[in-house]
Amino acid sequence: MVLGSCFDIPNANLELGNVELGSLFGDSSSAWVQQLEGRFADAINASRREAEVPELPTHYDLVRVGRDHSLAMLTGGFFDHTDLRGRSPQQRLTSAGILFDRGDELIAFSNNRNGVGTADLDDILAELRNGAHPDQVAIMHDPGWTEMGVGITVSSNQRSLYLTALFIEYPEHVIGVRSAATGPTGRQVRRSPGTWSTRGGS
Secondary structure (H helix, E strand, O other): OEEEEOOOOOOOOOOOOOOOOOOOOOEOOOHHHHHHHHHHHHHHHHHHHHOOOOOOOEOHHHHHHHHHHHHHHHHHOOOOOOOOOOOOHHHHHHHOOOOOOEEEEEEEEEEOOOOOOHHHHHHHHHHHOOOOOHHHHHHHOOOOOOEEEEEEEEOOOOOEEEEEEEEEEOOOEEEEOOOOOOOOOOEEEEEEOOEEEEEOOO
8 A cells, every 4th residue: 555645755656556447347236336435535534633733625537537547546556646647636626627715635555455444544544644655645634625426436346446536626716608609618817825816718
């Protein structure tokens, strides 16, 4: 089991141990995987309560982006915040059309020849909170976040689990403007801290 954050592993390609790259059809949609995602999100919120910072609602677009990155790591044989297309977490969020003032992520994986499950999530959280990962804990407990999403992919042989937890601070004020001529196209314009407007081009 390995943890990563945007702070301490900017460009790390790690040896993936017992990952069987012949089993690349990761599962990120089953009810069981969704339960794992919910369990880890609940654990994050429990940790935030202990730290006396607000709990975070789940943003399902963030879950989707997290699942996509977890699957990319599994099938691509890498463990990094930068995907094989060279995109950072913030670039992946922007590509998904998600508005945010700032964002960050935690990544982790666990290999278990007996099969991964809830115990692996507990081990990941315990490793995260054991005092050896202050940067990751700072991300998890950041009081400025407004939403989060946990995306998990499990290999088809259920021996490998990849997890991506995304956190964003949503803009305080978003304005959308569109016309029949421009349709849904437009661009985001930063007006002041915490304020965005979306304007169609002319």
